[in-house]
Amino acid sequence: MTDTPARLLKLLSLLQTPREWPGSELADRLDVTPRTIRRDIDRLRELGYPVEASRGSVGGYRLVAGSAMPPLLLDDEEAVAIAVGLRAGAGHAIEGVDEASVRALAKLEQVLPSRLRHRVSSLQNATVPLTRGDGSTIDPHTLTTIASAVTGRERLRFAYRAGDGTGSRRQAEPYRLVSTGNRWYLVAYDMDREDWRTFRVDRVSEPFVTGSRFIPRELPTGGGDAAEFxxxxxxxxxxxxxxxxxxxxxxxxxxxxxxxxxxxxEPTDEQSCRLRTVSFDSLEWVALRLALVDCEFEVHGPDRLLEYLGGLGTRLTRAASSGGRQKA
Incomplete structure (x- = not known):
């Protein structure tokens, strides 16, 4: 293989397999001399890839963890698997899948060949997601389009449906995407209303990156913290x-x-603790999360949460009782 860039990419692809490669085997795979392999290894190191060499009569090379994250080469199956996984997480705002993950998905989908994009879409369409029950799922394309606009500092046009069902067309300067754990929100400067706004991403449709760049404005909070805003x-x-x-x-x-x-x-003693907070999530979701802690708990407030839990407990008790009578 005489094309140096192509050879380096092939060498890097081999080294990203989790094993140690003898220099002689790499030379055979690439149809070059061991001396060329040593030079190519040095080039990869200069590019930031931490390639470790073992000593001995044969000698071997392997890619190890370094202080920085170098670019990775993915084969078709790996790229599809990562894209499907990121799409599933991003589409349902799973806790921990934050803006960085969405940016990674946007970058990956941008360079995926059309045949792989088709495979990703086919796999996702053939999969039934486990939803939270509030129906606020998101089209991953919408999320990645917004993420691209945020990263590229480009103005965004989109259709928006308010909580009362009213539709509108918006043009905005997207600032940040924020995940609350069960929903995604866009913090942006609304050009028509000349003010900052937050938009629920599951209510956004037809997003379009205009290509018009802008200098990010300072949030009214002054600290630049989109989550706080x-x-x-x-x-x-x-x-x-x-x-x-x-x-x-x-x-x-x-x-x-x-x-x-x-x-x-906050711990109250070794065997108990207390949660005092303000949540903007739905009453049903909060009740479910408290029940899933799987321990005894007492709700001191608010009253409407107490009422909801009481009704839910009655329904669950009735369901369990009817099941027992059917068995008898």
Missing amino acids: LAGSMARTQPGLHLDVTFQAPAGFVTARLPATLGAV
Whole structure:
């Protein structure tokens, strides 16, 4: 193989397989001399790839973890698997799949050949997702288009449906995407209204990157924290649930089972803890998350959460009782 760039890419692809490669085997695979392999290894190191060499009569090379993340080469199956996984997570705003993951998905889909894009779409369309029950799923294309506009600092046009069903067309300067754990929001400067706005991404459709670049404005909060701005905006526009819950379990146990977006629990003693926070999530979702902690708990407020849990408990008890009578 006489084409140096092509040879380096082939060599890198081999080294990204988790094994040690003898220099002689690499030379045979690439149809070059061991001396050429040594020179190519040096070139990869200069590019930031941490290639480790083992000593001995044969000698071997392997790619190891370094201080920085170098570019990776993916084969077709790996690229499809990663794209499908990121799409599934991004489309349902799974906790921990934040803006960085969406940016990675946008970059990957931008360079995927058309045949692989078709495979990704086919796999996703053939899969039934496990939803949370509130129906707020997101088209991954919408999410990646917005992420690309945020990264490229390009103005965005889109259709938006408000909570009361009213539709409108918007042109905005996208600032950040923010995940609350069960929903995605876009923080942006609305050009027509000449003010900052937050948009639920599951209500966005037909996003279009205009190509018109802009210099990002400073958020009104001054600190540039989009999550803080979103929390403030939600507090002004919708009532929050002022949660006060005591759990009969250690703080570490409860923390591991609650979404981080609900806030931090405070230990009251070794076997109990308390959660005091404001949540802007739905009443049903909060009740479900509290029940899934799987320990005894007492809700001190708000009253409407107590009422909902009481009704839910009655329905669950009735369901369990009817099941027992059928068996008898």
